[in-house]
Amino acid sequence: MPQLRHPRPQPTPLDTPYWDGLAEGMLRIQKCAECGTYQWYPRPLCSNCYSEQLEWEPVATAGTLYSYTVTHQRTGFAFDESLPFVVAVVDITEAPGVRLTGLLRDIPGDPKPGMPVRGIIKTIEAGDSTYGVLEFVPA
Ligand SMILES: [Zn+2]
Numbered sequence: 001m002p003q004l005r006h007p008r009p010q011p012t013p014l015d016t017p018y019w020d021g022l023a024e025g026m027l028r029i030q031k032c033a034e035c036g037t038y039q040w041y042p043r044p045l046c047s048n049c050y051s052e053q054l055e056w057e058p059v060a061t062a063g064t065l066y067s068y069t070v071t072h073q074r075t076g077f078a079f080d081e082s083l084p085f086v087v088a089v090v091d092i093t094e095a096p097g098v099r100l101t102g103l104l105r106d107i108p109g110d111p112k113p114g115m116p117v118r119g120i121i122k123t124i125e126a127g128d129s130t131y132g133v134l135e136f137v138p139a
Contacts, residue, residue, distance in 0.1 A: 030042045034049055040097075068087060105135055
């Protein structure tokens with residue numbers, strides 16, 4: 001059996017601050033310095049006012065479950081060890097309009113859209129480097 005592995009993030013110049021934040025144990029979301037709009041995914045311009053004055057703001061990981069899917073299919077990655085698993089889409093409370101995707105773990109019963117969740121930043125050891133991934137658990 002081949003070695004199961006976590007897929008590594010492939011940061012781009014646009015999303016490197018997000019990945020660097022997770023590696024430092026914090027969630028950072030792109031925010032417009034002109035109008036205050038948070039946005040996800042990272043872009044070179046504000047999606048509201050087209051300003052180029054974008055910053056990366058630390059935000060709390062708390063949110064509410066917007067939607068989810070249960071994955072039963074093997075992918076060949078390390079996630080196979082936790083099949084079936086739940087992939088959640090979460091509205092981040094401190095960053096209105098931002099929905100992030102991540103694994104949802106430790107759910108008592110079925111997930112319910114609207115349920116409060118919080119993020120945990122998991123450190124993954126990957127050979128000569130480490131990186132952080134955001135997962136969610138019930139709040
Ligand atoms: Zn703006």
